[in-house]
Amino acid sequence: MVTLRVNGTSREVDVDPDTPLLWALRDELRLTGTKFGCGVAQCGACTVHIDGQATRSCVTPVGAVRDREIVTIEGVSGKVATAVQDAWRRLDVVQCGYCQSGQIMSAIALLAELPRPSDADIDAGMTGNVCRCATYVRIRAAIKDAARTLGG
């Protein structure tokens, strides 16, 4: 049994400590917005925030994040998150949508750290999030749009 703090609430999960956080979130807590894409931190679909940092949950053992603040797409909130999600909707970024939870979590973390990201900052912050539909033109535009909304 491992106790985790997820989206502001303490949750107990009946898994071994070496179980990846992704599967604790999905199979135990039914927080299915965080996606399985590769299992080896090569696609970013499983991105969550751990103490505000964008983190690949598929390679993060639950035992390593017992005392940390874990936020998933279902629990993300605040000014930056709202601006990012609104921009994503305004520009209709999504296609299949499967990677977009991860894209949005990475974008929120990027804007929280760099309110006025350059194209190079966006490349560096988002390069680990693969989108097979190649919605990248709109991801870039939506990040800039959100930055404008936030007054960056």
Next chain:
Amino acid sequence: MSARGPLPSLELTRRRFLEASAAAGVGLLVGFNLRVGRAIAETGGPFAPNAFVRVAPDDTVTIIAKHIEFGQGTHTGLATIVAEELDADWSQVRVESAPADVTRYKNLRIGAQVTGGSSSMANSWDQLRNAGAVARAMLVAAAAAEWGVPVAQITVDRGVVLHAGSSRRTTFGQLAAKAATMPPPADVKLKDPKAWKLIGRRLPRLDSRAKTDGSAQFTMDVYLPDMLTALIARPPRFGAKVKTFDASAALRVKGVTDVVKVPTGIAVLGRGFWAARQGRAALKIDWDESGTERRGSEELFAAYRTLAEQPGTRARRDGDPDAAIAGAARVLEAVYEFPYLAHAPMEPLDCVVRLAPDGCEVWAGSQAQTIDQQAVATAVGLPPEKVQVHTLLAGGSFGRRATPNGDVAGEAASIAKAIGGRQPVKLVWTREDDIRGGRYRPLYVHRIRAGLDASGRIVGWEHRIVGQSINRGGPFESALVKNGIDATSVEGAANLPYSVGSIGVELHSPDVGVTVLWWRSVGSTHTAYSTETFIDELAHAAGRDPVEFRRPLLKDHPRHLAVLELVAEKAGWGKPLPSGRARGVAVHESFNTAVAQVAEVSLGPGGLPKVERVVCALDCGIAINPDVVRAQMEGGLGFGLGGALWSEITLVDGRVQQSNFHDYRSLRIEEMPAVEVHIVPSAAPPTGVGEPGLPPIAPAVANALFHLTGRRVRRLPFARVTA
């Protein structure tokens, strides 16, 4: 490759169904109108005048989508067509997936319930306009009856039904019960396009919200009570069979419940993915690899190059290309090599099955409900009508979720059957299973020879293609393989639009023990590359500008010419560029949509082309939702660019070398160019957009790279030859 069982006779040809589609839909619809309309009226439920529309008392209008949504905006587009004729307000429109039912929900181009061939809008256009118009007519008739006024005096605007003379107004929901008692009209008049309020406008996608807050439901997100997760240990080489296996260590893994043999390997079931994965890793399997494919990619390329020197089966022959080339002032020849490619959709392949004694339920991102339903029925031993298919959103497909044998659904059903239906089963393919699991875009070799006369005019063209047939031995063989030619192997080459004097196109379709499948834009993934880069070589040899060279050759193809002219104008073709940049152009038609692209390229790290900007022009008939069309061009060319820059599946000694996204690279954000899309205004019925954005990008980039460096890339991906 072998099908699990007999499939319904599928009469698939894209073009034959063009003719059949108009006749097929409406009669069925009206028949269905009568039955359902009356049944629901008796129970006082919502108004469901046909198989595609349901109006509820709460004013929601639900469109039943026969096609899956896996990114191309299909649900939004289908809903737009219905809502337009219905005069619904966009905010009241919802979409739900149709059940598997080939009678009501077949793709009119394909004859089965399949989403593919970029045909969702094209085959639904007349059918859904009629469906919306019938619903509207019955709502209007209900209002006229209630108010005692003539039908002709009633108008409908954004979900509100009005009688101007008496200032009476009501809503669809309030009329639903009465409308359900109205006889369906024998004939409906469709709107004049000038009156369209939704078609041709940028409407927001219906799935944007759910896909940005984590609530969108994919198959991976289905959790049924007591459900187990299953992974299958799969053969190390294509065609290998399980000789013996030892499950004892796997069964000792915490959470593992079962280990069962299924036709494609050994399935490990557990409470959750992680248990199943740990269990699978602990399996010991002895494989019988006798008779498996042992060749590697290099051996295949060598064998194919030899075949390309020999005459093949004729796919097209006009005039005498041999004589024309023999008599030419100048002859050019090039050989092109294309690797196997995996689809690698972001959502790994998956399927949920719940088996009961008298029926079976399936949850899947099904691209071919008719086939998946049959595959499950065969695996569990039930008639197809006892198999209920719930189609969910799918995290991409690019062709992978439509297989000739319903492979993933069939496997899930086999596992459910093997545990006697004791618990529901979610089958998950890991990314490694997907990358190594076959069903690839085939490996191809092309050889093109052409002759120019002394004035630089093309007088003869000979094109040989070597690669596995996608359809031979499958359910679409009778429709798509004619006289030994698989249409999907030569599309884009046999219908070369250029006037080139005499032309011969020939095909070799060798057998290889690697499973293959359509990959977004299918034959055009390779034919556009060879033809459009070779035309560029000929233009260069003739000392002509590539756009100017193409113009007279396209005189019989006005849509190609129009998109070429438009893209040249918008891209500033011929205008100076900063140093270190060059442009390349390509034009290609697929799925009845003509697309031209100009790529502006610089040199990136390692000599790889860095694509700075792409200008794209297309003619897709009526653009139902221009913003979705733009998105499909952006995404299609991005998918194609990633494939051309990075992607290849290679085999050595019959084993796949790649395993995950680290060595099967996709496009990443820093490699995505700026994209500008221009849509040719058109009053013609809509054609495809999901695939046609892809084919021109790789040749456009290759042509730009040549103008920049003088190097011709004739083997993909670029990463292999430029590094």
